[in-house]
Amino acid sequence: MRIGSEKASPLDLLSVVVASLSDGYGLDSGTGDAFVENRLLIAVLNIVIAVLVGCVAIFFIWRSSGRKPAEPSKPLVVKTQMDIEEDQGKKKVTVFFGTQTRTAEGFAKALAEEAKARYPNAIFKVMDIDEYATEDDEYEENLKKESLALFFLATYGDGEPTDNAARFYKWFIEVVVVVDELLHEQGAKHIVQVGLGDDDQGIEDDFSAWRELLWLELDKLLQDENETGASTPYTAVIPEYRVVFVKPEEVPYLDKSLSFANGHAIHDIQHPCRANVAFTNLKYSRVEIAEVQFEWAECMLDYI
Numbered sequence: 541m542r543i544g545s546e547k548a549s550p551l552d553l554l555s556v557v558v559a560s561l562s563d564g565y566g567l568d569s570g571t572g573d574a575f576v577e578n579r580l581l582i583a584v585l586n587i588v589i590a591v592l593v594g595c596v597a598i599f600f601i602w603r604s605s606g607r608k609p610a611e612p613s614k615p616l617v618v619k620t621q622m623d624i625e626e627d628q629g630k631k632k633v634t635v636f637f638g639t640q641t642r643t644a645e646g647f648a649k650a651l652a653e654e655a656k657a658r659y660p661n662a663i664f665k666v667m668d669i670d671e672y673a674t675e676d677d678e679y680e681e682n683l684k685k686e687s688l689a690l691f692f693l694a695t696y697g698d699g700e701p702t703d704n705a706a707r708f709y710k711w712f713i714e715v716v717v718v719v720d721e722l723l724h725e726q727g728a729k730h731i732v733q734v735g736l737g738d739d740d741q742g743i744e745d746d747f748s749a750w751r752e753l754l755w756l757e758l759d760k761l762l763q764d765e766n767e768t769g770a771s772t773p774y775t776a777v778i779p780e781y782r783v784v785f786v787k788p789e790e791v792p793y794l795d796k797s798l799s800f801a802n803g804h805a806i807h808d809i810q811h812p813c814r815a816n817v818a819f820t821n822l823k824y825s826r827v828e829i830a831e832v833q834f835e836w837a838e839c840m841l842d843y844i
């Protein structure tokens with residue numbers, strides 16, 4: 541191979557490199573001047589760069605040929621039965637409670653159980669108000685997603701909230717005006733008046749009375765068109781009834797009621813002031829019940 545002043549072709553350069561690798565530079569000792577060494581070095585560099593450029597090009601071609609880098613795996617979302625039912629378009633009602641000694645929790649759960657039986661096409665979820673949001677901001681965010689919410693909140697001292705409602709209460713007081721306006725703007729409204737239960741005066745009665753008002757409103761919102769409230773069969777999960785003694789002729793539905801009572805409490809039907817059982821689903825108002833009780837008391841007084 542000639543190496544001189546003539547311009548070397550790429551092929552010449554390549555052959556020089558190959559020769560140098562195979563026989564210790566492959567040049568006569570007489571021709572190994574600095575010029576030749578420089579050209580050799582340049583040739584090596586050229587090849588190294590060419591190989592690198594080739595590798596990069598192959599990498600890009602391979603990547604654009606359809607193989608995408610692996611996506612980070614998505615978190616596994618497990619849907620609960622409630623989520624599924626909600627997806628199916630069932631109406632959802634969340635029943636919140638704020639409690640210290642579990643009275644309010646008991647009312648919330650009793651109401652939800654009865655409501656489930658009354659409105660089988662709706663979903664009822666009982667929720668500790670403290671567990672509803674881990675951060676304060678979440679209260680507003682989550683509440684905006686609710687369509688129907690009921691609150692059972694016990695109070696202590698000077699109307700103070702319970703421990704588990706303290707955080708919600710603080711948030712609510714701080715933002716109540718904003719939220720109220722916000723909810724109002726979005727068409728939210730109270731479906732039933734606030735019911736206040738007085739522990740000293742019979743909180744159970746206060747609850748029952750308020751519950752009757754609630755059923756009337758929920759009937760409109762949750763009942764299917766072909767359902768009617770009065771005929772909705774309901775047997776309380778916790779047997780719950782008022783025993784009301786009345787004269788039989790005043791109670792045309794007595795037989796029906798007694799069979800409906802299903803053995804819960806049929807008291808002395810031979811008694812002149814006969815017994816009847818008024819379940820909450822029969823939708824007596826408190827006043828009606830009180831009237832019947834009064835009549836029974838009179839009857840009993842005559843009898844005695």
Ligand SMILES: Cc1cc2nc3c(=O)[nH]c(=O)nc-3n(C[C@H](O)[C@H](O)[C@H](O)COP(=O)(O)O)c2cc1C
Binds near residue numbers: 641644698743
């Ligand atoms: C120490 C103490 C303080 C109370 N303070 C109030 C009060 O200020 N206002 C009120 O309406 N009820 C007050 N109550 C009554 C409770 O709110 C009532 O017993 C309620 O049913 C308790 O609900 P909980 O068991 O869900 O915590 C108080 C009760 C206790 C024991």
